[in-house]
Amino acid sequence: MQAKVMEITNNTLSELKGINDSQALEQLRVRVLGKKGELTSILRGMGQVAPEMRPMVGQWVNEARATIENAIAEAQSAIQKKEKEKRLEKEAIDVTLPVNERSAGSLHPMTMVLEELLDIFTGMGFEAVEGPEVEYDHYNFELMNIPKNHPARDAQDTFYVDDNIVLRTHTSPVQARIMTTRKPPIRIVSFGRVYRADEADATHSPVFHQLEGLVIDENISMGDLKGTLDTFARRLYGDGVTTRFRPSFFPFTEPSAEVDLTCAACRGKGCRICKDTGWIEVLGSGMVNPKVLEMCGIDSKKYSGFAFGMGVERLCNLKYNVPDMRYLYENDIRFLKHFRG
Ligand code: PHE
8 A cells, every 4th residue: 555655656756757837737636636536546445444554544645645745836836937937038029129100190281271371360360261162152153243144154164053052163152141141340261162163183173272351341442452461471471472463353353453472482583483473373352342242231332341362272382382283182191291290
C-alpha cells in the first residue's frame, strides 16, 4: 500500500516536470487528486485494509496529497508567470511604428467666403435674411418690375415649376418679401442658392449662390451705395481695392450700375485674370426703382433705397485664385485640402 502511494507520488511529480500549460496541469490534478482520482481511490479502498492499518494508510495518503498539492501549486505559479510573460510580449506596442494619420476636415471655400461676407455686412449693420428657393413668380419677377413677357425674363433662363412658381433666379424675391411686410428703415442682406438654366462651364452653373443687399430709409443716395460697396471691397480683398461704377440697366433699379473692383491679383496693374484692365466686374447695383417701392407698399416720395447683388462663387474664386467654378462643386479632396486652416 505504501509502495502504491509512493508510486503515485513519484509518477505525478515526474509528470509535472513535463507540463507547461495550465490546462494540462488541471487535468493532472483531477486525475490524481480529484474525487475519482488515483490517490483518492486508495482512501475509498480503505474497507479492505485491516482496521489497525487504517490510520497509517490515511497518514500516507494525506502526506502524499500535501506533497503533490504543493508541487502542483509551485508548477502553477511558474506556468502562470510564463504565460503572462508571453501575453505581454504579444501585446507589446512598437512605439517606433508610423502612426495612422487622422485627417481632419475643413470648411468649404464657399462656406468660408459666405461667412466672411455675412461678417462684413452684419458688421456694417445689415441683418442677414433667407427665403424660399422655390418661389412665386410674383416675388421673383412681378414685384421686381419684370412683368410677364418682359424681355428681362429671357436674360434669366428660368426653371419653371408651373405658371406661377419658379426656382428663384436671384435672391431679390427675399427683398420683395421683406419690403411687403416691414416698414423702413430696412437694412438687409439676403443670401442663398439661385437657379438658372445654364450649361455648367468655368464661369456658369445651373445652381449658384448670390448675396444681395437692400437699404431703404429717408435720404438714401447713390453716395451711400458707393460708400457701402467701397467698404465691402476693402474688407474682403484688402486695402487698395476700390470700386468703379459703370452705367447699366436692371428693371428693379433706376439708375443702375455695374460695379467693378480693383483686380485683387495685380492690384490694378493689369494681369491675365483681369484681362489687363485692372478691374474685375463683380456685381450689379442701383437705386431701388420707385415703382418697386410703390408695388411693395412703400411711399417712394418719403423713402429711397439702394440695392446690390453679387455672385458668391465669383468672389470666392477671385479670393482664392480658383480658375474654374466647377472645382467648387466636384468636392475633390485634393482640391479641398488646399483650404485646410
Ligand atoms: N438681382 C440681380 C441679378 O440677379 C442683381 C442685382 C441686385 C442688381 C440688386 C441690382 C440690384 O442679376
